[in-house]
Amino acid sequence: MKKPPERESMLALLKRTFGYTSFRPLQEQIITDCMAGQDVFALLPTGGGKSLCFQLPAIARAGLTLVVSPLIALMKDQVDGLQASGVQATFLNSTLSAADSKERFRGLYRGEYRLLYIAPERLMMPGFLERLPELNIQQIAVDEAHCISEWGHDFRPEYRQLATLREHLPGVPFLALTATATLRVREDIVRLLQLRDPRCYTASFNRPNLTYRIVPKNKPSQQVVDWIQQHPDDSGIVYCASRKSTEAVAEKLKAAGIPALPYHAGLDSGVRDKTQEKFLRDKVRVICATVAFGMGVHKPNVRFVIHFDLPKNIEGYYQETGRAGRDGIPGECVLLYSSADAIKQRTFIEEKTDADEQRIARDQLQQMIHYAESSACRRSTLLAYFGETFSDVPCGGCDNCIEPREQFDGTVAAQKFLSCLYRLRQASRFSVGLNHIIEVLTGSASEKIRRWGHDKISTYGIGKEHSRTEWQAIGRELIRLGLCSQSTERLSTVGLSDEGTAWLKSKTPLSLTRPIAAKARAARPRIEGDIVCDEDLFQVLRTLRREIADERNVPPYIIFTDVTLRHLAARQPKSEEEFAELPGVGERKLRDFSLLFLSAINDWRLAKRRN
């Protein structure tokens, strides 16, 4: 067994190759164990920096590291990324021509590469396993290791055969990596890969740069358009429950001038790959997708993830939101929530025939509703689901911590609202929506109100002490508390529930919540990862990055990530020495790109002085 190199030399290698000056949590321990020849199991959240755990050891020692990955579409990008940092890497998969594969094999035999990315089915092809011992393989990294388990959500039968590698390469250590693993999946990984006395590492699942928000769902397509228009430079994903709605939302965004495309399993695989590539290459800003848009989303600068519909469970919601902010810069996670969505889902669940399945789905939905309706810190609620205690509340990164609510005596407001519903029902036989009730309460003189004679009922204009926005919040809370019912049709109407009627009769006090006035709020910590820089220069550098990327036919983040660009736009280096100090600038990228970026910064500075 080789002696692990000193810490300093690993840090120096990290800076020299990738331009980073420190390790992310657990990276260093995992790397040390890998260098010592241990089997390792690493559970790190998305954006935790899993790739570095096998890349750095691969660079540090002679020989080849085999990287098993199910994501064929991404292998080229991963290899291009390594090559841009001056690391010799290649991949083998079904997209290559026979001549290309042969050429790469020759390179492998000559020991030209440090890393080989390969899909498991390629590895298992006849004759291949037998040749592996000739390639001087030092380590086998199994990426997305949860694919081995039927209990996970991305089961790949080909992963099951990976244990045969043990027979062909008996002395070679394994590193299994994943971002998703329940206890059951974790046991499957260790058992099925035949890991030997593995060191197990689990990082915190907290994503300090993500902000979680629940927004009451009300004209959702318009809400999504408005939200995205307020973030004009950002790229993101809108998750929808159905194929049809991914297409409808994408259309709506396009009509509003926002470049967007749908993505779902019903589309041709060629179309799907193209869509994903356009997203990675910053050619389309927003993807409206079903959960089929998943594991392969390695774009580091996804700035927002919006959930148009209520997810089925917390696990899925966490994985989907996790695709925001891989690069460590702040990301926004917005969930549009209405209790009508929850009711709709409950109806689907009641239609299931398998009792076990039904029970699990019901429990999972209940957890999701609890998360959406709770007034506690979203981050601590999420992490509690994964068995973690997060007590650093207010967290500074969720709606409940940023805009905390306070309790107030809502008895009178609720009485007014519910009696108004009762009177409306008496006056007209039909049901009305929330906005109409509020118009009656606040004494609006609209044409509809007069036509229906709703200005004649006794509750007309009795609620002028609250604004329309306040009444909306009160109405929504009464629905949530079950005192009103909401229909699940598209134009949802509100009615008085049996509980509501009972409460009106009981005359018991009721407490409701409202936002605490801004000035009364405690000062809150900023969310992590924010890099304040000159936005104008940042855009200039982004354009330059895209030109270079297009010329090389690679995604822009392979040249520099947004983190490096923001630091560039903040510090505005004047020399190569200053440039070299920025995060994400290793030796190779300094040599290849510093001149171009330095002169762009200089031009920008001159132009600014002239204006």
Ligand code: ADP
């Ligand atoms: P994962 O596969 O765990 O989601 P990646 O390996 O894709 O994460 O890394 C996410 C991002 O973090 C990448 O842009 C990567 O370059 C960056 N990164 C990884 N390790 C470090 C580090 N030690 N310092 C700074 N950035 C890092």
Ligand code: ZN
């Ligand atoms: Zn919080």
